[in-house]
Amino acid sequence: MKSFPGLERLVPDYIKTFEAYIPSKPDDELKKLYGCSRLYRLNNNENPLGPPRTARRALEAFDSAGASVYPSGDCYHLRHKLADIFGMAPDQFLVGNGANEVIAFAIKAFCRHGDNIITADKTFAVYEWVAQFSGFEARLVPLVDYGFDAEGMLEKIDERSRIVFVCNPNNPTGSWWDARTLCSFLDRVDGRCVVVVDEAYREFVEDPDFPDSMSLIASYPNLVVFRTFSKMYGLAGLRIGYLAGSSEVVDIIRRTCVVYSVNTMAQVGAFWALDDREHVARTRESVRAGKRFLLKELDLMGLDFVHGEGNFVMTRLPMSDSLAYRKLMTHGVMVRAMTGFRFPNWIRISVSHLEALESFAAALAKILGERKRF
């Protein structure tokens, strides 16, 4: 291939220094690579129960002839349904190709050269990544007791701060702000910047002290809420998530979104997923049972762990997380190695069904046992 001598000059410094995310290989390739006959993916906090029945039925009934027609460019029916559910207006919602895409929309809408965003050092990394590869500063405030530090983040806000991202509950620690903490934070931010609460795991939370962020939007017009259909609703493969905010703020963010990024199947799946009330209850029950089992097993192995709300648990290993990852893969179990989240030697395990968690526990016990013999 011919080289491109002029390339260097074209690339901004913040792209030169940015490392691309490396996604995992497909299952068939991984099974060959690690010599395992089946693979449990416990790395992405997916719902092992799959999508709700209502969504499955609608997806199966989808007429493939419709694939030749562009989707609704503004997810019309889905936004109207969300508006009904939350008692808000349809123009307070903006749907994207996963919550990941709405993160990019929000950053593009508010940040210009020299601006910054604020978030935690150990949280969902996409806020930081999008800011950095767009040339904006990401100010990372250390977690306190595995939770977001309201005080620390307030100290970092200056006149160039545009957005504060709070992951609630936090991926990967499961810690969360209750309604009082969130409201007092919003009071003290006092409209100086946009406050995003990323509620990707909101539907897993049962505690009544968890903020009803959708209704807080009426009193805090700078509050933006992110939700996704990837976790509780089991539609990660279709890529659909959304944000909600005041009409004023959403009207600004909407200007940055590329029309037609949300495909028709995703819109159909999400629309019908919201109808299945049983699905949420069944998933919560499955996560509760899975967590009970997992925590007991980790405890028996004498490991430290951290968990809160959400369908994931973190544990600290007496060995490198990437070595543990590779060894677990040979047993057909994929977890998330946490060095990338700034938790070296920790792994995060998605709370899947019991069969997968039993395989994980057996494999981990074996790996730790092998270590002790040396």
Ligand SMILES: *Cc1c(COP(=O)(O)O)cnc(C)c1O
């Ligand atoms: C999974 C996850 C998302 C991304 O969701 P998509 O809709 O699949 O893009 C966003 N935020 C957090 C904290 C997540 O864990």
